[in-house]
Amino acid sequence: MIDPPASFRWLRRVLLAALTVFTLVPVLVMLGSSLKPLQDVQGPFRWIPSTVTLRPYADIWRTVPLGRYLVNSLIVAGGSTICSVLVAIVAAYAVSRYRFRGRRFFTVTVLSTQMFPGILFLLPLFLLLVNVGNATGVALYGSRGGLILTYLTFSLPFSIWMLVGYFDSIPRDLDEAALVDGCGPVRALVRIIVPAAVPGIVAVAVYAFMTAWGEVLFASVLTNEETRTLAVGLQGYATLNDVYWNQVMAASLVVSVPVVAGFLLLQRYLVAGLTAGAVK
């Protein structure tokens, strides 16, 4: 827009301020309450802690086995991110650089799996994992491997879609020159395309990690006490007789920091990746 008038600027200030309050209040409640002593969160709500304490941050590790949940979440989210990115790079390369029969069918099929409600294949997947586990002796149900496998397919469709957009924006001449020079297609991908698409790949990795870190439904059914992830484990505080809200908020903050920091640091790439996908 060119030279918005003063009235527009005032409206902008008011609306954006209101929206900032709406957005930030829960974040401030989380931060503020995590620094309160227990009696502050057991009575009526108060904005300012009576005394600021770091006790909740020490206690959260004892009330529930938060450390174990954290490690499980790191393994599951990390594992599914690495696998998802690798599979997506290879698939996006094929879609972006080759014209073959079934190309459109593939993209539509893979993308459409995103629209299915998770509840739809949760029950069969649960039974499938139990039965395959019984038949082969490989424990899939309740294992981190089963969860990694599941999560990586969640981020895969969108990752492929985003990377195809990214790869398409890399001039074809670059890798075709490499092909003419005698590089195999795989080496052209590794040596030319991947280095040129680092921002897109980073964006996809962040997306995959966030997806796996935040998933609740499958985690609640496909894990057991040993392999429980944060998504389920954090609810452990709420099932106690007395809910220690200050600890719940402290734990929520601790588990949010890695993803939020990663997301905010890399959001530029994520927006760029999204744009590359959207322009297509």
Next chain:
Amino acid sequence: MIRGRIDRLRRRAGTTALPYLLLLPALLLELAVHLVPMVLGAVMSLKRLTQFFIRDWTAAPWAGLANFRTAVDFDAPVGRALLHSFWVTCAFTVLAVGLSWLIGTTAAVLMQDSFRGRGLLRAVFLLPYALPVYAAVITWSFMFQRDTGLINHVLHDQLHLVDDKPFWLLGDNSFVALVTVSVWRSWPFAFLTLTAGLQNIPRDLYEAAALDGAGVWQQIRRITLPSLRPVNQVLVLVLFLWTFNDFNTPYLLFGRSAPAAADLISVHIYQSSFVTWNFGAGSAMSVLLLLFLLVVTAGYLLLTSRRKDATA
């Protein structure tokens, strides 16, 4: 140049299997986790599958269409509850998607021009999207607590708007709580997508319009909003599917027993399956849900594409 092209063609012809090979991992994974279970789900919906057959579900007796008949028998309790849950989900989806889209569009348009602090504000607005869903929803459930929550403290103690502290996570108010949390979580995605879409509008358009004497509102109405139509077509569909299928928000907000006013379809099916261990009935409801989503999506795409053709 020509030799190079021939070379290239020959290379392509020799490697026709390669693209399929490259797609194989992605295809196998999607098949294993999404498509095969879905087909199994359809088969399961035809079986009388209770907890006795978990170990070997193939041994469960066939039920024909009995599970479906139970699900859509709206005079019986099961069917009536499902229908109720469906209507609640529809109302919830329309409200939550509408508000998320409206707020996202407003914020994206207002932040199209750069001003001091825009980068920071953008980062703030993306926070709800970046936070893990359980951390965010648990915080909201703390805020909605009757006696210790922020909402009642502000409404009752500070603004004196209500005489008695209401319950937010029980009874009819739970619907309001659910919509609020859902909008809070999903509008940043609309904002992010629309911001990306706005970057494709050439600045010349605005300059030309300003020269012609068009004010800010006219520029927004005539240039910005029409240019966003293709982005909106996808965005609204994605928001619809996510919101309609949302499991996390109600499950985390209310736990396993959602109040009737906020009994969304995903949680309803989850409960019908895992709480009562009746997988056959749960699968039948899932299949019905899928059919509904397919019909709505197809209809939506048909309708929006036709309108696009008409305006083009």
